[in-house]
Amino acid sequence: MIYKILLICVNIFHVNTFSLNMQINNEIQKPLYRYWNCIGFENIMDDHIINNKPFKFEVGSIPLITWQNDDKKLVSTLNACKHMGSKLDSGSICNGNLYCPYHGIKHTIEDSCGIIKKHDGKIWWSYNPIDNNIPTIPYFNDSTYVSTYLTFDMKESLPFCIYNSLDLNHPEFVHNGLGFGSNIAPENYKTYLNNPEKLGISFDYITKSSIKAINYDMKIKDRTANYNEVIYPSTSWSKVSSINDIEKNIIIGVSMLPLKENLTRWYITLRHNYMSDIVGKEIMKHATKYILNQDKSQFEKQIKNNKLKEFISWRQGLKYEYHMIPLRNYYNDYKFPSIDDFIIELSKDNW
Numbered sequence: 076m077i078y079k080i081l082l083i084c085v086n087i088f089h090v091n092t093f094s095l096n097m098q099i100n101n102e103i104q105k106p107l108y109r110y111w112n113c114i115g116f117e118n119i120m121d122d123h124i125i126n127n128k129p130f131k132f133e134v135g136s137i138p139l140i141t142w143q144n145d146d147k148k149l150v151s152t153l154n155a156c157k158h159m160g161s162k163l164d165s166g167s168i169c170n171g172n173l174y175c176p177y178h179g180i181k182h183t184i185e186d187s188c189g190i191i192k193k194h195d196g197k198i199w200w201s202y203n204p205i206d207n208n209i210p211t212i213p214y215f216n217d218s219t220y221v222s223t224y225l226t227f228d229m230k231e232s233l234p235f236c237i238y239n240s241l242d243l244n245h246p247e248f249v250h251n252g253l254g255f256g257s258n259i260a261p262e263n264y265k266t267y268l269n270n271p272e273k274l275g276i277s278f279d280y281i282t283k284s285s286i287k288a289i290n291y292d293m294k295i296k297d298r299t300a301n302y303n304e305v306i307y308p309s310t311s312w313s314k315v316s317s318i319n320d321i322e323k324n325i326i327i328g329v330s331m332l333p334l335k336e337n338l339t340r341w342y343i344t345l346r347h348n349y350m351s352d353i354v355g356k357e358i359m360k361h362a363t364k365y366i367l368n369q370d371k372s373q374f375e376k377q378i379k380n381n382k383l384k385e386f387i388s389w390r391q392g393l394k395y396e397y398h399m400i401p402l403r404n405y406y407n408d409y410k411f412p413s414i415d416d417f418i419i420e421l422s423k424d425n426w
């Protein structure tokens with residue numbers, strides 16, 4: 076009886092926070108460049124530092140560049156020279172300053188555009204960040220976990236990549252074959268909508284024999300316990316545990332970076348505390364790649380005309396999509412980060 080009352084309370088809580096969330100969402104969106112954007116893994120940056128070369132990157136269509144100065148600080152600026160507009164990525168670094176290849180003008184920390192930081196094995200950039208905290212994939216700094224880093228370019232917009240990450244219906248169709256997808260329904264679907272910037276779902280998912288065989292170090296009986304979370308705007312992570320071996324976890328975290336309207340780079344952190352030796356780690360990496368390639372091939376089939384996509388999408392809903400309403404709300408005002416908008420912002424700031 077007490078259990079039943081508790082259950083009713085939990086359900087009421089879900090409904091209330093759900094409507095609360097709907098109201099808050101529209102107030103939180105700021106341009107993407109005001110959030111932390113993952114622009115690569117630390118080891119790529121380290122290679123550039125060792126070779127004394129700048130590292131170029133783009134956030135949407137904003138061209139940027141970073142290098143390390145003599146105080147061992149990462150400096151970022153536009154990949155465009157303040158003299159006659161040369162790109163700076165083939166420039167040279169001397170005494171921690173970046174020199175333009177065209178006429179040699181010096182760029183220093185005084186020319187900074189945005190802030191650049193290292194965190195959780197990745198490099199992050201933000202312009203005038205709303206929040207100092209950079210999103211973290213769970214079990215960062217936990218020495219019992221091993222981490223593998225992967226990069227995937229997905230032919231899909233950032234919002235639709237995020238929708239995919241909380242889409243419980245696609246595994247049956249997309250992650251078939253050796254993937255984990257099954258036509259047996261998930262159980263215990265619950266939503267966690269009580270935070271204006273974070274949204275999660277949990278569910279138990281049937282375990283196919285192929286998945287049991289791969290996870291040889293985990294005792295999986297029938298189902299895995301899953302929790303998936305999105306942190307607005309670019310982070311998504313999921314945790315899979317065995318219901319009967321609950322201390323063992325695998326986390327797949329994705330830090331997304333939009334490169335074009337319909338092209339999003341996924342910086343993937345794979346983290347687990349079992350199958351942690353070289354062989355186990357390799358198996359986990361290849362299994363993850365296999366699954367991500369299944370998503371990649373679906374993304375290639377997605378409509379590329381954004382007007383048509385907006386016009387046609389979400390006319391029809393499916394089960395297990397209760398959380399999609401607030402999730403889609405997050406992206407109501409989302410705009411692909413364009414250099415045109417960024418120039419307006421820089422002008423306002425007298426940059």
Ligand code: FES
Binds near residue numbers: 158175176177180
């Ligand atoms: S264009 Fe860079 S120094 Fe002239």
Ligand SMILES: [Fe+2]
Binds near residue numbers: 246370
């Ligand atoms: Fe998927």
